[in-house]
Amino acid sequence: MTIPACDPDHILCVWGLRRDFGGVQALRGVDLHVARGTVTGLIGPNGSGKTTLFQVISGIDRGATGTITFDGESILGWRPSQIYHRGLARTFQLSRVFPELTVLENLVVAGSRKDRSADERALGLLEHVHLRDYADVLGKNLSYGQQKLVEFLRVLMSDPALILLDEPAAGVNPTLRATLWDMVRHLNGLGTTFLIIEHNMEVIADLCSDVYVLSEGEIIARGDFAAIRNDERVVEAYFGKARRQVAT
Amino acid sequence: MTETLLTIGDLEVSYGAVQVLFGVSLEVRVGEIVSIIGPNGAGKSTVIKSVVGLVPVRRGSVVFGGRDITNLPAHAIPALGIGYVPQGRIVFGRMTVTDNLELGAFLETNRSRRLEAVQRVFEQFPRLYERRAQLAGKLSGGEQQMLAIGRALMLDPKLVILDEPSLGLSPKYVDLIFDHLLALKQQGRTLLMIEQNAARALELSDRGYALELGRNRYSDSGSNLLANNDVRRMYLGG
Amino acid sequence: MPSVASRLRSSSAWAGAALVAASALAPLVFNEYYQSFLLQVFIAIALAQAWNLISGMTGYVSFGHSAFFGLGAYGGALFLTWGFPWWLAVFHGAVVAAILSLPLGVLTLRLRGPYFAIAMLGLNEIGRIVATLWVDLTNGGSGITLSPSLLPSLGMQYFTSLALALGATLLVAWIHGNRFGLELRAIREDEEAAEMVGVNTTLNKVIAFVLSALIPGAMGAVYVMYTSFINPGSAFAHTRNVEMIVMVLFGGSGTVWGPIVGAAIIMILREMLWAEFPEVHLALLGVLLLVVVLYLPGGIVSLARRDRRRRPDVAKAEETPP
Numbered sequence: 183m184t185i186p187a188c189d190p191d192h193i194l195c196v197w198g199l200r201r202d203f204g205g206v207q208a209l210r211g212v213d214l215h216v217a218r219g220t221v222t223g224l225i226g227p228n229g230s231g232k233t234t235l236f237q238v239i240s241g242i243d244r245g246a247t248g249t250i251t252f253d254g255e256s257i258l259g260w261r262p263s264q265i266y267h268r269g270l271a272r273t274f275q276l277s278r279v280f281p282e283l284t285v286l287e288n289l290v291v292a293g294s295r296k297d298r299s300a301d302e303r304a305l306g307l308l309e310h311v312h313l314r315d316y317a318d319v320l321g322k323n324l325s326y327g328q329q330k331l332v333e334f335l336r337v338l339m340s341d342p343a344l345i346l347l348d349e350p351a352a353g354v355n356p357t358l359r360a361t362l363w364d365m366v367r368h369l370n371g372l373g374t375t376f377l378i379i380e381h382n383m384e385v386i387a388d389l390c391s392d393v394y395v396l397s398e399g400e401i402i403a404r405g406d407f408a409a410i411r412n413d414e415r416v417v418e419a420y421f422g423k424a425r426r427q428v429a430t
Numbered sequence: 431m432t433e434t435l436l437t438i439g440d441l442e443v444s445y446g447a448v449q450v451l452f453g454v455s456l457e458v459r460v461g462e463i464v465s466i467i468g469p470n471g472a473g474k475s476t477v478i479k480s481v482v483g484l485v486p487v488r489r490g491s492v493v494f495g496g497r498d499i500t501n502l503p504a505h506a507i508p509a510l511g512i513g514y515v516p517q518g519r520i521v522f523g524r525m526t527v528t529d530n531l532e533l534g535a536f537l538e539t540n541r542s543r544r545l546e547a548v549q550r551v552f553e554q555f556p557r558l559y560e561r562r563a564q565l566a567g568k569l570s571g572g573e574q575q576m577l578a579i580g581r582a583l584m585l586d587p588k589l590v591i592l593d594e595p596s597l598g599l600s601p602k603y604v605d606l607i608f609d610h611l612l613a614l615k616q617q618g619r620t621l622l623m624i625e626q627n628a629a630r631a632l633e634l635s636d637r638g639y640a641l642e643l644g645r646n647r648y649s650d651s652g653s654n655l656l657a658n659n660d661v662r663r664m665y666l667g668g
Numbered sequence: 669m670p671s672v673a674s675r676l677r678s679s680s681a682w683a684g685a686a687l688v689a690a691s692a693l694a695p696l697v698f699n700e701y702y703q704s705f706l707l708q709v710f711i712a713i714a715l716a717q718a719w720n721l722i723s724g725m726t727g728y729v730s731f732g733h734s735a736f737f738g739l740g741a742y743g744g745a746l747f748l749t750w751g752f753p754w755w756l757a758v759f760h761g762a763v764v765a766a767i768l769s770l771p772l773g774v775l776t777l778r779l780r781g782p783y784f785a786i787a788m789l790g791l792n793e794i795g796r797i798v799a800t801l802w803v804d805l806t807n808g809g810s811g812i813t814l815s816p817s818l819l820p821s822l823g824m825q826y827f828t829s830l831a832l833a834l835g836a837t838l839l840v841a842w843i844h845g846n847r848f849g850l851e852l853r854a855i856r857e858d859e860e861a862a863e864m865v866g867v868n869t870t871l872n873k874v875i876a877f878v879l880s881a882l883i884p885g886a887m888g889a890v891y892v893m894y895t896s897f898i899n900p901g902s903a904f905a906h907t908r909n910v911e912m913i914v915m916v917l918f919g920g921s922g923t924v925w926g927p928i929v930g931a932a933i934i935m936i937l938r939e940m941l942w943a944e945f946p947e948v949h950l951a952l953l954g955v956l957l958l959v960v961v962l963y964l965p966g967g968i969v970s971l972a973r974r975d976r977r978r979r980p981d982v983a984k985a986e987e988t989p990p
Contacts, residue, residue, distance in 0.1 A: 425605070
């Protein structure tokens, strides 16, 4: 079976991704393409399969079938560490900072082994978000918002071409949230591509040039947010459908 | 004028340093089905958890049957006459259906009354009767949801609170569960639920409250909310 | 890396050097009894460091690491009976343990937490059973007795065990401060997240596992030379397993000095009690374990370190929402 070609303008192409969990179809043939240099949004109601999609793309979940092409290479079946080194990084919904490592160690371990100036890079990143003073603080002693920020900085250490963000602002106070989104804008300006799962529609509207809507394991709509928002199928995905037809 | 069973007044709740409810109010009258709907992050689950004592309330009040129950510990709730069906079909997988149900009535020390309650639930849910000796872990999702509801009914509660009863169920079972909920109302029980499937919930409900980002946004009869386009737009940042 | 840590390291480096020097000179001062005791302490230290490497630093808690000690003991004993020089026998012990640990590691390291621990325990038992049944090779339950002519002097044994204990400690210290050690600790903290930030968890785990098998392997051979006798029971002894674990936990898991302190204290306690109350030894280990779990999770060395790595109070003020 020939794999459909991925347009060089697209950094990530997903075709026909299917994932079954013993009878439950979490992903039913997802097609998704992320254009280089964009901030692309991934929205959808709870349980639609967004996190599962990230688990599959990032290599943690290796039970899916279909095609995933990243930067021209097929990465389905690769280990997460291989995918990371190839340039695709991902953050988690709940902070997974290493609790007994210092902030600096958290960052350095995510950088390249050959990088002689890893410490400086890490300190530079911390400086950027005013966390330089926390370099020696253990991960577990940070506030939750700070942990999420450090987790975000962590994946920047390898200078990835594409970053998957899974609800990066969840549980974070407004100030740190603003810092986070500023960093996303800044990095996007420098060429990094983002695919973001978010529930806050304001952020999606503000940041994303392209939005995919996932519902019950399939993509039901794609486009800019203004168009998505008025799409009947999207509204129905979120709001549900009454059993009896109601005249609106 | 039907009596008010539950009143929530100006509820403020925080998880650590992050505030999630900024003064939410609602009321449930006897014999009603009331739904709480709203987009992700609205705080719907938090409202429910505040009522059943799983989350501390910083400010505001929860009054049930004329009694202030704000910040009562969770284990005191069943004795008040509130049956809680948490999200996710929490059943004891390695125990039988019957044992699961009996556990729901552990406060009832009289064994024969307990068995009567089990019989009542079996009449309500014939499917559970068929599966009474099976291990709960082997049931389908929809059957487990019935079991969770049945267990909450064991102490004959005045108010049944359900957290996302249709979550993760196939369409066939969603229909079935909602039919059962309607039957419960017809028997005179009062239901308060939060539902992701807003349309189905509102269709079933007498009244509804739409929350957004921890605040009341709309409240009206179920059918009015269902017909209100603004409510739909709310889900996509409207 | 912060200067305080390097300052710490250099003062403990001096302390370590002093200890090694003292140990090297000990045979001049102490008689054979104390030399034997110290020899056993060095064996304990090396085993503790090996366990520390795979369990303390990498987080894969093994309940059967004495399996490699047993393999090394038999490997060494056989080489001696086949006429090889004793230092080659020590080397052979290490090699046997290391080579077998490779496939075993690949299999067991797939398991998480309690399953890995028990699988390792199983390994120890399998070792004991094979040693008992493979009579042609191991002489079964009767064991192998080595004639003194094959063995080096006590002095040579002493310095060999000192060298191996030193080597094990230096290895752990080196790993602790380098990139490999950082990756191991990340694996211990959250293996999936470590994988997600580019750490090749499988390769790292296997390397740590093989290293942690090599040391007990060598020490097993040294032990055999010391006792001049080996049988399945003593090679794959349970007490050794428990001792290894308690020594590290009591001293301070994941640190460099912890295993040394833990091993020394427990060996001394054991020596003091052995004459009067030999049965108390295991009970004592149990008590120490309880003490660690309840009151001193960081072990003895955590008493000495002031953990300055808490967050500054400034942070708290910045965190409250408007």
